[in-house]
Amino acid sequence: MNMPFELGIDYGCSRFGAESLQEKAILVLEADKWDYQRALSDISGWDIQPHGGDFIRIIRSVRNWLVAKANAPKIGPSEIQGKYAAFQEWYWERELRRGSSEEDILEYPTNELLDAMIEWMESGQPT
16 A cells, blocks of 8 residues: 555655645545545544545545645536546547557556647647
């Protein structure tokens, strides 16, 4: 479990880091509300967002948190899901045309996926 280590670093930065980090907000998502207690009982009392493995609940939790904490645009979760599906379709079709197999695409590093997301956004979210 990496989450306790990474969360600890993030929390430490917010408590003891530079002044700019003291406004840091942390969202914790778990499949079940009490899962975190097996490895990280110290965050008892935090607002843990359970999702039960349902990606729609994850989208809602992240969207609501970003709207509340980062003043993100108030786009509905269904629209976010639709845009992600449109991106995935565009991305997979593009990679298959470039000669990649489905297995290749699944193994690409995260930075390539992020670069593709930026490209998709900058090119007007083509379908």
